Amino acid sequence: MQTQQQILSARYGQQPVPDMLWNDQIAALVSHRTARAYLPDAVPAGALEAMVAAAQSASTSSNHHQWSVVAVSEPALKAELSALAQGSAGQGNPHMHEAPVLLLWVADLSRNAAIAAETGTPNIVHGHLDAFLMASVDAALASQNAVVAAESLGLAVCYIGGMRNSAAEVAQLLGLPSLSYVVFGMTLGYPDPQRLSEYTPRPQQAVVLHHNCYDANAAARALETYDQAFDGMREALAGRFGIHLKTWREGVRGSVQAAYMDGRENLRQAVQGRGFELK
Numbered sequence: 001m002q003t004q005q006q007i008l009s010a011r012y013g014q015q016p017v018p019d020m021l022w023n024d025q026i027a028a029l030v031s032h033r034t035a036r037a038y039l040p041d042a043v044p045a046g047a048l049e050a051m052v053a054a055a056q057s058a059s060t061s062s063n064h065h066q067w068s069v070v071a072v073s074e075p076a077l078k079a080e081l082s083a084l085a086q087g088s089a090g091q092g093n094p095h096m097h098e099a100p101v102l103l104l105w106v107a108d109l110s111r112n113a114a115i116a117a118e119t120g121t122p123n124i125v126h127g128h129l130d131a132f133l134m135a136s137v138d139a140a141l142a143s144q145n146a147v148v149a150a151e152s153l154g155l156a157v158c159y160i161g162g163m164r165n166s167a168a169e170v171a172q173l174l175g176l177p178s179l180s181y182v183v184f185g186m187t188l189g190y191p192d193p194q195r196l197s198e199y200t201p202r203p204q205q206a207v208v209l210h211h212n213c214y215d216a217n218a219a220a221r222a223l224e225t226y227d228q229a230f231d232g233m234r235e236a237l238a239g240r241f242g243i244h245l246k247t248w249r250e251g252v253r254g255s256v257q258a259a260y261m262d263g264r265e266n267l268r269q270a271v272q273g274r275g276f277e278l279k
């Protein structure tokens with residue numbers, strides 16, 4: 001079992017780490033790493049149900065439960081979804097084929113809209129941007145609780161934001177009702193111990209933690225140490241997975257250019273076509 005110092009060193013590299021309280025649950029959370037290689041073993045019976053119970057126990061806006069999840073295990077359907085997620089560059093997600101289950105997390109206003117329609121209640125709120133945001137946040141909160149549950153069972157995950165590359169096509173393929181869309185996907189399975197992902201260092205806490213007011217200058221100064229910490233893991237990742245890695249800042253700069261969108265520039269049109277007016 002790793003010590004607190006070993007876990008924090010993996011998470012932050014050589015960056016400053018503040019004193020903090022510590023327990024087994026925090027250790028498990030800080031030890032998280034994405035899995036992009038899976039064993040063929042099936043997800044055990046009851047695991048998905050335990051994950052959903054944990055997901056349902058997450059905070060949900062006004063107790064409205066505006067999310068759903070679709071579990072896909074059929075290989076042909078997973079292959080179709082993988083093709084939709086790969087984007088125009090043709091960079092696929094091979095772990096979507098390896099993982100025995102693909103979870104599609106859905107922002108879902110359809111149930112509550114139907115409840116309002118039962119009595120002819122005018123649905124004013126669901127036409128506004130805030131309702132879209134609430135449902136998307138609900139899905140994100142639920143999914144992260146599910147991740148914690150999965151990892152406690154020895155399973156691992158990888159979030160798939162590329163499901164938004166072809167949001168309309170994904171919704172149609174899954175038969176989603178109006179007022180719902182897939183926020184992201186998530187591969188699920190047992191990680192292959194011979195092909196474990198490296199830990200990705202995070203910036204030191206001074207980058208993201210502000211006290212009483214936002215201090216952009218202090219955050220920028222603290223961020224200087226992250227470039228070196230990130231650079232230290234680039235070669236290891238590239239060697240193991242053949243990934244072309246840039247410096248962290250180069251990656252950020254690339255993420256604001258048009259090529260990064262990979263179809264997501266059509267997301268507004270897609271979700272409006274699903275009934276979200278986004279007023």
